[in-house]
Amino acid sequence: MVGGGQLARMTHQAAIALGQSLRVLAQAPDDGAALVAADVQYGDHTDLAALRTFAKGCDVVTFDHEHVPTEHIRALAAEGVKLFPPADALLHAQDKRVMRERLGELGAPNPAWRPVADPADLVAFGDAQGWPVVLKAARGGYDGRGVWPVDDAAQAAELAATLLAGGTRLIVEERVALRRELAVQVARSPFGQVAAYPVVETVQVGGICVEVLAPAPGLPEELAVAAQQLAIDLATALGVVGLLAVELFETPAGLVVNELAMRPHNSGHWTIEGARTSQFEQHLRAVLDYPMGDTSLAAPVVVMANVLGGQPGGISIDERLHHLFAAEPGAKVHLYGKQVRPGRKIGHVTVLGDDLTDVRARAARAAHWLTEGTPA
């Protein structure tokens, strides 16, 4: 797996059960996966030579992020390296413009959008669709970065000029009237088998996912099935191998695709305990061309809460764990071995149960202990 973050860390846990040991291409010894994996190489994921050395002897190469240059993936594939997802699929998770164009061709539900090659494009779009609109970098954004809400034509012209001058490729999207955000994950094998997880609700604060509710509360069955079918169709049409996460806006007019990710995804961390097959095992099964695992829920209600780094000071992480475990013996904790920085994702907690209000409160309390070191 190229990338040594928490996704590789948790994929290594799943690999162990399958009798494997994940080889990780990390950047530094304190990367989350480098701290725990036996087979770690160091190098930059934008360095073709490092990628080539890394790939030697791997059965298959996969990714913990979208930042490996497409041309490197193509070059390695041409040399006979097996990489999943393939470059032609991954491009749709790397480049929002490519994604929007392809979704349009496939008839998948896009918001109104257009490429922005000139500030005038943005102003014209906003004037036509109504302000505010959402300006996005085509590449490189995550966790709210690379996304700019734009309120009016004056702000639009200045911001777009600055970004375009800096070489940022841009698209603009309408600001959809969203009720809430949903996500659906599927895994697809080279053989073509696709397995879908239940649709979840993702709760974002400041562009960062803080909470995932599985299954999405009160989602009508026909919408859930439509979302799963959409993800299955996209995985198949794009030739995804491995996981595909489809982030969705639920709007009064129906579902709209927000983003795609082709790797284990924060919206799927709940599956470690909450589904019969975790997303990490499923991703490995998919890229190894094994048959897919059972995606059913392990409890009626599953809530995952991210643990963000809090302000410096206060009691140690170790003491926080003590308090959390005493307060919530059933909370499942996953810490990523990262240095704490305010707002940084340093772990997550998952709680299973029968009652959404109760389970959600328990997950929030558990995450609060780890973030703040105080009772909620």
Added chain:
Amino acid sequence: MVGGGQLARMTHQAAIALGQSLRVLAQAPDDGAALVAADVQYGDHTDLAALRTFAKGCDVVTFDHEHVPTEHIRALAAEGVKLFPPADALLHAQDKRVMRERLGELGAPNPAWRPVADPADLVAFGDAQGWPVVLKAARGGYDGRGVWPVDDAAQAAELAATLLAGGTRLIVEERVALRRELAVQVARSPFGQVAAYPVVETVQVGGICVEVLAPAPGLPEELAVAAQQLAIDLATALGVVGLLAVELFETPAGLVVNELAMRPHNSGHWTIEGARTSQFEQHLRAVLDYPMGDTSLAAPVVVMANVLGGQPGGISIDERLHHLFAAEPGAKVHLYGKQVRPGRKIGHVTVLGDDLTDVRARAARAAHWLTEGTPA
């Protein structure tokens, strides 16, 4: 963790979630845990110098087997190393004579037994209790080794003479009229908190555990509670820190203690998916003095089947996994990274569900695919 086998391998998986990385003292690079852990040292667990080097910088030292000499544990503890379980507790899992004596003092249910210092002791015991009897090495036995059924006085005299001449310390026990074997696990922290898992049935073939049924089918509630209470009382009386597995015989006269283990145990592998807290996480929580995790069942019925190495030849383990995953998408597989040898434990599978007959058949089919490479 001293010892690099599958117990350390699975403990490492649990340590990752807690934000830790397990340091392992392994014997060889192909030990199950050495294949997957980041922090591996090599050395013999009977070498005090190797143990001393290993313990430097560890928060706490614990064990994946019972074979570390008691005097070494005492020596390290005297030097200020924190080791759990402590030597005085672990001795009862290392030495069956010490265990039987202490259980007798505590009023715990022993079979009839006595030490055998001379062949005549064995003959006298058999003549008094009735043949056959079971001769056991006080130290070093596992998976059926170090246990000899003895049918009559003639065989007894010859076998005991041979073993005693070889320096083996011996005890003899009556052959109990067992209905089945049960096991109960508890974890105890230095603070003194104890948490008990549900009582399970263990199915043995040739002295090797092949199947664990959780909870033990049809076990009367009062017997289950009595078994849990017995394990809690023993953990407390012996000063165990970490896991204690109490292996029990269910007899017409009630429960009888067979053996003790103070580490993650084969009878608890079902807890990885089948309980809210796995035995591996629970052991870490206990030795780190964290509050204990929820031990409740994750499904009404959980069955664990061991995967033993089959005869050489046939399809590869990788192909076997393909067939198993296609046949049983819900089976959870744990492979230990070991070379296959006939009869060697190379992994296990766990199946969760509602109906014992169905779940048991599915687990057996899954294990059969991995052992034999053919449909059951």
